[in-house]
Amino acid sequence: MSTHSFTEENYLKLIYALVSRGADEVSTNALAEVTATRAASVTDMLKRLADKQLVHYRKYQGVRLTDEGERLALTIIRRHRLWEVFLVDKLGFGWDQVHEMAEELEHIRSDELVERLDSFLGNPQFDPHGDPIPTPAGHMPAAPSQKMADLLPNESACLLGVLDHSAAFLQHLDRSGLVLGCTVNVSEISPFDRSMRVTIPPGQTLFVSYDVARNLLVGPTKA
Amino acid sequence: MSTHSFTEENYLKLIYALVSRGADEVSTNALAEVTATRAASVTDMLKRLADKQLVHYRKYQGVRLTDEGERLALTIIRRHRLWEVFLVDKLGFGWDQVHEMAEELEHIRSDELVERLDSFLGNPQFDPHGDPIPTPAGHMPAAPSQKMADLLPNESACLLGVLDHSAAFLQHLDRSGLVLGCTVNVSEISPFDRSMRVTIPPGQTLFVSYDVARNLLVGPTKA
DNA sequence: ATAAATTTTTAGATTAGACTAAAAAAAGTT
């Protein structure tokens, strides 16, 4: 029943994120980068997390989560994503506005609160950015992995998520009319800059730059 | 645009509460009591709050809020009470379960979040305990002040709030069938222990001890 | 294999917020 500080919880979440998109162990510098602190501060914190058995840490060798550390990281991510659903679905925020608030809300300590929130929201499977919501037990469901940029001409797919979570990118999608869940059909790909011409539901045509397409995740269309 | 720590916000809220139910200035010891810290720690914090112009503080003379300090205290109280309404009305928590969670939620920093939450909840005027919700501008509406213990035989009144917020008291009310909003009619008061016999809506009779009656707030019945 | 560059750790300092023990001020009593 030990309790953890916001700071510790944030480190765990970031270690999880770095491990899941890359190497097996995370470097001190990589963590200093994402925590916006100095390497010396990271070393300090890694020692503390190792004391609490939340990470495996060997000097100069980088760090990875223990089972308990990963379980904890996933509950924080679960909370973050459920609160984002609340903010968008219930309070009407835009998907580009909710990240900072969820960064705070995810630390509210109450399992019952999270589980009641989950049912209030209708047990959503994905957050507003298409990221899967971990189970209460701490299991991360599979996420879509195919990028829109990998589609071939004439292929259709369903828009499922974003890789770039920046407000600028999300607002660009809003302006383009690209919405999660919508079906896109690739009509043409320019060999020069890999930009795509795609059509979306009510017969609308639009151009998608490679920079956008490689940050969009797609999956099979709902038949 | 300055930002305040959870600790600072809690001190402001507690100073507000102590001032509103008592003397003009709050003593160091009184604050040590309610913050569950030592007097020396309180003195430290009062100096810091005075530096930030949130309190008027004179050595050995106690402390009171500045205008800015009071405005801030009231926004924290507003947030606390709105989150309590959310937890009870939307997530189905009991009124005896929500205080600790609201203690954390009240510190989430986003004015827009609070205002959207307010409309989502239907702009409630009172929290689940009958406490009035301050306005966004920082004005505390008048609260009911008449105690059920002050009713006379044959008087009717509407149950509007509680003075004791402890889970034990609230659960006792649940078991008795006393619910905020219900109309009570005093049929008899024992001169021995000041206990009351009261009737509530579907013709139910119940006994209310003085200890309970002096912790219940009442107002005129809705004609 | 050495030297140079990079990464990581250690050492020492700082800040917020708490603590204890002792000094000082205020309040209460004879």
Add this chain to the structure above:
DNA sequence: AACTTTTTTTAGTCTAATCTAAAAATTTAT
């Protein structure tokens, strides 16, 4: 008024989380 008790402040210590500067280990390049 002088003594006693209570309250409050000061002085000094501690921990979590940060920092900078310097030392040590590792990696890369010659």
